[in-house]
Amino acid sequence: MANNNKDRRDFMGMALGGFTALGGVGALYAMKCTWDVLPSVKTAGFTTLNMKDYKENELVVEKWRGKPIFVLKQSPEMVEKLKKEKPDDLKRLIKVGNGYYTVCIGLCTHLGCIPGFRPETSDFLCACHGGQYDVTAQVTKAPPPRGLDVPPFKIEGEKLVLGEEGPEYKKMLEDGITIQA
Amino acid sequence: MAHFDENVRPFSNEWLNERLAIDKLKCVLSTEYWIPKNINFLWAMGMVLAATFALLLISGIFLLMYYQPTTELAFDSVNYTIMSEVQYGWLWRHIHGVGASVVFLIIYIHMFTGIYYGSYKRGREIIWLSGMLLFVLFSAEAFSGYMLPWGQMSYWAGMVITNLFSGGSLHANALVEWIRGDYVPGQAFLSRFFMLHVLLVPLAIIGVIVLHFGALRIPHVNNQDGEIFDFDESAELYKAGKIKESKVIPFKPVFLSKDIFVIGVYFILFFYLVFYHFEFAMDPVNFDPADSLKTPTHIYPEWYFLWSYEVLRPFSTDTGLVAFGFAQVIFFLLPFLDRSPNVAPASRRGLFKYWFWALLIDMIMLTFMGKLPPEGIWSTIGFVAASIFIALWVAFPIITATEKKL
Numbered sequence: 001m002a003n004n005n006k007d008r009r010d011f012m013g014m015a016l017g018g019f020t021a022l023g024g025v026g027a028l029y030a031m032k033c034t035w036d037v038l039p040s041v042k043t044a045g046f047t048t049l050n051m052k053d054y055k056e057n058e059l060v061v062e063k064w065r066g067k068p069i070f071v072l073k074q075s076p077e078m079v080e081k082l083k084k085e086k087p088d089d090l091k092r093l094i095k096v097g098n099g100y101y102t103v104c105i106g107l108c109t110h111l112g113c114i115p116g117f118r119p120e121t122s123d124f125l126c127a128c129h130g131g132q133y134d135v136t137a138q139v140t141k142a143p144p145p146r147g148l149d150v151p152p153f154k155i156e157g158e159k160l161v162l163g164e165e166g167p168e169y170k171k172m173l174e175d176g177i178t179i180q181a
Numbered sequence: 182m183a184h185f186d187e188n189v190r191p192f193s194n195e196w197l198n199e200r201l202a203i204d205k206l207k208c209v210l211s212t213e214y215w216i217p218k219n220i221n222f223l224w225a226m227g228m229v230l231a232a233t234f235a236l237l238l239i240s241g242i243f244l245l246m247y248y249q250p251t252t253e254l255a256f257d258s259v260n261y262t263i264m265s266e267v268q269y270g271w272l273w274r275h276i277h278g279v280g281a282s283v284v285f286l287i288i289y290i291h292m293f294t295g296i297y298y299g300s301y302k303r304g305r306e307i308i309w310l311s312g313m314l315l316f317v318l319f320s321a322e323a324f325s326g327y328m329l330p331w332g333q334m335s336y337w338a339g340m341v342i343t344n345l346f347s348g349g350s351l352h353a354n355a356l357v358e359w360i361r362g363d364y365v366p367g368q369a370f371l372s373r374f375f376m377l378h379v380l381l382v383p384l385a386i387i388g389v390i391v392l393h394f395g396a397l398r399i400p401h402v403n404n405q406d407g408e409i410f411d412f413d414e415s416a417e418l419y420k421a422g423k424i425k426e427s428k429v430i431p432f433k434p435v436f437l438s439k440d441i442f443v444i445g446v447y448f449i450l451f452f453y454l455v456f457y458h459f460e461f462a463m464d465p466v467n468f469d470p471a472d473s474l475k476t477p478t479h480i481y482p483e484w485y486f487l488w489s490y491e492v493l494r495p496f497s498t499d500t501g502l503v504a505f506g507f508a509q510v511i512f513f514l515l516p517f518l519d520r521s522p523n524v525a526p527a528s529r530r531g532l533f534k535y536w537f538w539a540l541l542i543d544m545i546m547l548t549f550m551g552k553l554p555p556e557g558i559w560s561t562i563g564f565v566a567a568s569i570f571i572a573l574w575v576a577f578p579i580i581t582a583t584e585k586k587l
C-alpha cells in the first residue's frame with residue numbers, strides 16, 4: 001500500500017515536472033519572439049540610392065537602417081591607379097553604369113565609431129583609436145580588423161537598392177571581400 | 182489551532198505577536214543578530230550601500246514621473262522638463278546622477294575590504310558570490326540608466342557595448358540586432374532598456390540584496406583579525422551582562438549606532454557633491470542630443486567601467502573580448518582560487534599582501550589609462566597594465582598555495 005502510494009506520487013511528480021518543463025520552454029520561446037525585431041522595422045530596412053547623383057571624389061553620407069552609409073564615386077584616374085597598385089582593392093568597388101563607387105557602412109569595424117574622409121589624402125581616419133582605411137575603405141592601419149563592411153545591395157539600372165542581396169553582393173561575400181552586415 | 186487571547190486589544194504588541202511573531206522577528210533581525218566587536222568603519226559600507234540604493238530608488242521614482250521614454254522626447258524631458266520646469270527636478274536628477282556614480286565607489290571599497298580581510302573565504306562563499314552578482318546587476322542598472330537621457334554618449338555607448346555581443350570574429354550581428362530590436366539603437370532599444378532600468382533589474386537587485394543579507398546570517402560577519410569564535414557562547418555572555426568578556430554586540434541598537442554615524446558622515450559628503458559638484462557625474466558629451474550620423478571623437482565609459490574597458494582595448498578584437506570576459510568573471514572565482522587556509526588580513530598573509538596591493542594599484546592604473554586616448558605611451562602602459570591584471574590572476578592560486586598556516 002505504502003509502495004503503491006509512492007508510485008503514484010512519483011508519477012504525479014513526473015507528470016507535473018514534464019508539463020512544467022513544456023510550459024517553461026513555451027514561455028521562453030514566446031519571450032524570445034516578443035523581444036525580436038518588429039516586422040515594421042524590418043520592412044523599413046531598404047534604401048534606394050540614385051547613383052547618377054554623386055560627384056567624383058566627394059563623400060556623401062546616406063542613411064540605411066539608421067547607419068551611416070559612405071558613398072564615394074571614384075574618378076577614372078583613381079580607378080587606373082588602383083588597377084596598378086592595389087588590384088585586390090578594386091574588387092571592393094561597386095560598378096554601376098560606367099562609374100565605380102565605394103559604398104560601405106560608415107562604422108569602424110573596430111568599435112563602431114564613424115571614420116572621417118580626408119579628401120587631401122583620399123583616405124579615411126577613425127579618430128577614436130587611430131584606425132585608417134584607404135579610398136576603397138580597406139583597412140590600412142590597425143586596430144580595425146578589416147575594411148569597412150559593404151551593405152547588402154542590388155544593382156537596378158542606375159540605382160542601388162540597399163538591403164537586398166543581388167548577385168554582385170553575393171560574389172563579394174564569397175570572395176571574402178566583406179562579411180554579412 | 183494556535184492560542185489567541187480574546188481580551189487582547191487589536192494592534193497591541195501582544196495582538197501582533199500572536200499573529201506575526203514580531204518579537205521573535207526583532208530578535209532574529211536586530212536585537213539578537215550578533216556582530217563581532219572587532220570591526221572597523223569599513224564594515225559599515227554595506228549599510229552605506231543600502232542607504233545609497235534607497236536614495237537612488239526614491240530619486241528615480243520622482244524622475245520617472247516626468248521622463249519620456251521616446252527617442253524624440255527623452256532628451257528634452259530630462260534636460261528641459263526635469264531640469265528647468267519641474268520644481269526641484271534638478272535635485273532628483275543630481276541625487277540620481279551622483280548616487281549612480283558614488284554607489285560604485287562604495288561597492289569597490291566594500292569589495293576590496295572583503296578581499297583584504299579574506300571575508301570571501303570558508304563558509305562565506307555565498308556572500309561573496311551574491312555580492313558579485315549584485316555588482317553585475319548594478320552594472321546593468323547603470324548602463325541601462327545611462328542610455329535614457331538619449332544624449333550622444335548614451336547613443337554611442339549603447340552602440341559600442343551592444344556591438345561587443347557580436348563576439349568579434351563570430352560576427353553574430355543577428356544577436357546584436359536582436360538585443361537592440363533594431364539595426365541600430367532606436368526606439369525599440371530605448372523602450373526595452375527603460376523597462377530593464379526601472380523594473381526588471383531593480384527587482385532582481387532587491388531579490389539578491391535579500392539573499393546577500395540572508396547569506397550573512399549563518400556564517401556571521403568576519404572581523405578584523407579573521408578570528409573564529411563561537412557566536413552562541415559569546416552571545417550568552419553578552420546576555421548574561423558580561424559585556425566586556427563577550428566578543429559580540431547586538432546589531433541593534435549597539436552596532437547600528439556606529440553604522441548610522443558612518444552613514445551620517447557619508448551623507449554630508451554625498452550631499453556636498455549633489456549640491457556643489459554634481460558635474461563630476463555628468464559627461465559633457467551627453468548634453469548633445471543623440472546623433473546617429475556623428476560620433477564623439479573619443480568614446481569612453483563612466484569611470485567605474487574604465488578598468489574593464491582598458492582590459493579590452495589594447496588587444497586585437499578577439500583577444501580583447503576574451504580578456505574582457507575574463508575580467509568580468511574572474512572575481513566570482515576568488516573564493517575557489519584562493520588555496521590558502523588562512524582567514525586573516527592581507528598584512529599577515531605573506532605574498533598575498535603584495536598581490537592585493539598590486540591588484541589594487543593595477544586596477545587604478547587601468548582606470549586612468551581607460552580614460553586617456555589610446556595613443557603612444559598611454560596605449561603601451563595600458564597594454565602592460567592589462568597584461569599584469571591577467572598575470573596576477575594566473576599567479577593567484579600559486580601564491581596562495583605557498584602560504585603557511587598561521
Ligand code: FES
Nearest residue numbers: 108110111126131
Ligand atoms: S573605433 Fe575606429 S579605431 Fe577604434
